[in-house]
Amino acid sequence: MKITPEELSAKRARTAHLRAEIRSLQAEDVATRREREMVVEAAALDAEIEALEIKVVDAAKASGGTVEDAKAAMQRAADIEKMMLPAPEEESGGVEKTDDDDEGGVPTKFVEAPDEDDEEVPAESVPTEAIEPAAPAFGPGAVRPDLNDTEEGSR
């Protein structure tokens, strides 16, 4: 099976959206059939993504397994990871703080998650530009906490 980064990207985006929706439902404390379906779908997508990542490794193994091959595979994995990171949390909906919160009240204003991905989206129709990549955990462009920025101040 031919795998393109765009296909993986679409699957990751769908998984991220499902998880955001599940979190929203959990915030409402309502266990629905839809929530259970989404949990199953997200788990299936996770398994699929893992299987596709294994294929990337297998392709590298076939090339000889030297340090240079492994470094090339690491670079490909880093590039794929950068491309596939889900959209930032704030776009996923959730509970918004209201004026009452400052007085110790329970936050009541619920923000709906964007519904443009509510229906199943074929992988081919998801443009990669539409998926806002978050900063990678490691590597170039990673947002790292400043090691020198402690409570004591910077050097």
Added chain:
Amino acid sequence: MLTATEEVFPNNAASLVYERMKTIDSDIVVVQRALRDSDGQQAIGVFPMTWTPDETSYELPAVPSTFAAGEPTIQRYVIGIQAMVLDSDEQRGIAIHSILAKHVRTLLYRDNPLAVGLQTLQVQMYGSTERIQKRGILVQRFLNNEVGNVFMFLSSCEYYLETETV
């Protein structure tokens, strides 16, 4: 004469860990050996530490194979990862070093490119092929010292790689 071009465990794996450690922060000095106190204010050293055979994986004498009797097919390598912070302020040094030590552990566990790279490695030697099957952290020890009004904080992480030879 032996040359440095032949790749074997654990040096090949240590090279990949070294490459990924460089991505933690561009200002951190990363070397592929044990650290010296002259390596910089923030430094990481990656180097092989131990090899241990798995006693449950010894080959039987009667089985004809590429292995000798009593030779293990499962082996465990430990790679040491030292992280060091030098600071003139003790509290600040402790704080910075704890962050750096956490970065090292998190990278070893979560970094996908490292996982892909390590799974890619294989060594073919004497008619058999060796590949990594398991990996994880055994321990991370913390040390500190003071030399000439400079506080030194060092953590030494033991990262194991279990390989299988077939």
